[in-house]
Amino acid sequence: MNESDRQDALQQAYNTAKQRYPAPGRIKRAVLNQQPGNQQRFLDRAIATLPGREWLALAAAVGCLLLLVKGAPLINQPMPDNDIIALEVEYHGYQDDVASLPDYREKLTLYTREFTRQLDTLNVFYSRPAMLASHQGNWLFTDCDNQTITVSHELIDDLRALQRVDPALVEGTFVALAFDKQGRLIKIEQVAIKSC
Amino acid sequence: MGIAKLGFLRTFLKSETATSCNETLFRRYRQTGDSAALSALYDQHCNNLYYYLLVMSDPNTAADVTQKVWLKVMESKQDYQSQGRFQAWLFTIGHRMLIDEFRQSKRWQADTDPETLGLLAPVSDNETDFHQLLKHLPFTQREAFSLQQEGFSLQDIASICDVPVETVKTRLRYARNTLKKHWKTS
Numbered sequence: 001m002n003e004s005d006r007q008d009a010l011q012q013a014y015n016t017a018k019q020r021y022p023a024p025g026r027i028k029r030a031v032l033n034q035q036p037g038n039q040q041r042f043l044d045r046a047i048a049t050l051p052g053r054e055w056l057a058l059a060a061a062v063g064c065l066l067l068l069v070k071g072a073p074l075i076n077q078p079m080p081d082n083d084i085i086a087l088e089v090e091y092h093g094y095q096d097d098v099a100s101l102p103d104y105r106e107k108l109t110l111y112t113r114e115f116t117r118q119l120d121t122l123n124v125f126y127s128r129p130a131m132l133a134s135h136q137g138n139w140l141f142t143d144c145d146n147q148t149i150t151v152s153h154e155l156i157d158d159l160r161a162l163q164r165v166d167p168a169l170v171e172g173t174f175v176a177l178a179f180d181k182q183g184r185l186i187k188i189e190q191v192a193i194k195s196c
Numbered sequence: 197m198g199i200a201k202l203g204f205l206r207t208f209l210k211s212e213t214a215t216s217c218n219e220t221l222f223r224r225y226r227q228t229g230d231s232a233a234l235s236a237l238y239d240q241h242c243n244n245l246y247y248y249l250l251v252m253s254d255p256n257t258a259a260d261v262t263q264k265v266w267l268k269v270m271e272s273k274q275d276y277q278s279q280g281r282f283q284a285w286l287f288t289i290g291h292r293m294l295i296d297e298f299r300q301s302k303r304w305q306a307d308t309d310p311e312t313l314g315l316l317a318p319v320s321d322n323e324t325d326f327h328q329l330l331k332h333l334p335f336t337q338r339e340a341f342s343l344q345q346e347g348f349s350l351q352d353i354a355s356i357c358d359v360p361v362e363t364v365k366t367r368l369r370y371a372r373n374t375l376k377k378h379w380k381t382s
Contacts, residue, residue: 013326014345023246031266035231
């Protein structure tokens with residue numbers, strides 16, 4: 001192996017290791033929640049649509065009340081799409097829950113039980129077609145919009161234990177990713193044809 | 197076919213416009229406070245910055261410092277001098293905040309001393325986990341190597357770490373020699 005090959009091997013090893021440790025999603029949520037524009041734009045929009053001054057005081061009072069009661073979920077909504085070239089990676093794993101519950105499998109079991117209960121009224125809340133791009137370490141999927149979806153290997157292991165991952169998946173396989181009502185990944189199954 | 201075309205387009209756009217895209221996004225964020233621009237910038241750099249900090253510390257510290265770095269970016273957006281070097285600015289803040297974090301938590305010890313070029317801690321001759329192998333390197337060598345893998349030039353690394361270029365070269369040489377000795381490619 002010459003010097004250049006060795007450098008490439010180190011670079012590749014570094015990049016592979018980096019893929020195994022993506023940034024926890026809670027950091028982004030915390031950062032964007034600190035963005036003053038989030039709260040301010042919501043208020044600006046509300047005030048701009050009021051019909052007149054007579055309603056202003058009443059609406060402001062109602063608005064404040066609503067903000068107190070419902071404001072947090074509104075502010076926490078995902079950012080709307082825009083025309084910016086953004087390289088987005090969606091991540092599914094346990095990092096956000098590390099502090100709150102160390103027993104991940106127990107939590108997934110609870111999620112699954114809740115999901116099974118919901119199956120009585122509807123099969124899958126949300127299913128998303130994608131292609132398995134890589135299954136070394138964290139699994140990488142590419143959806144119809146070419147967005148990368150990363151699934152942690154711990155979650156894959158637990159889904160396997162619950163027989164919620166098709167065992168015959170290989171790279172290039174088209175799959176349907178099933179999510180529950182809260183957007184949690186609960187099943188990965190192979191589909192025969194590309195659904196995009 | 198659609199996915200392949202989009203993949204090609206994305207790869208092309210990524211390589212051709214990454215730097216100018218950073219500048220455009222940051223200018224837009226600085227001028228308008230646009231959250232979407234900040235979000236896009238975050239998506240482009242979060243994993244690189246987080247992994248650099250993770251290699252240099254532990255998961256909790258890396259997450260805390262990553263968040264603090266982005267809050268600092270928001271707070272200091274008017275201070276940034278646009279020279280096509282947003283990523284270097286971001287990592288410079290990261291480096292300084294990490295050192296501050298170590299000092300505050302009194303973890304600034306021998307192996308985290310910038311002047312240390314100590315020997316590798318005991319490690320298996322056949323290490324298979326590169327992340328763990330990196331952790332065995334002395335702090336300064338680990339940092340120089342990580343920054344180089346993130347695409348920074350010697351001058352950039354010297355600037356981020358606030359040391360002479362020759363010092364960076366020495367640290368990189370030590371780091372690479374050690375990694376080559378212990379990293380067994382399959």
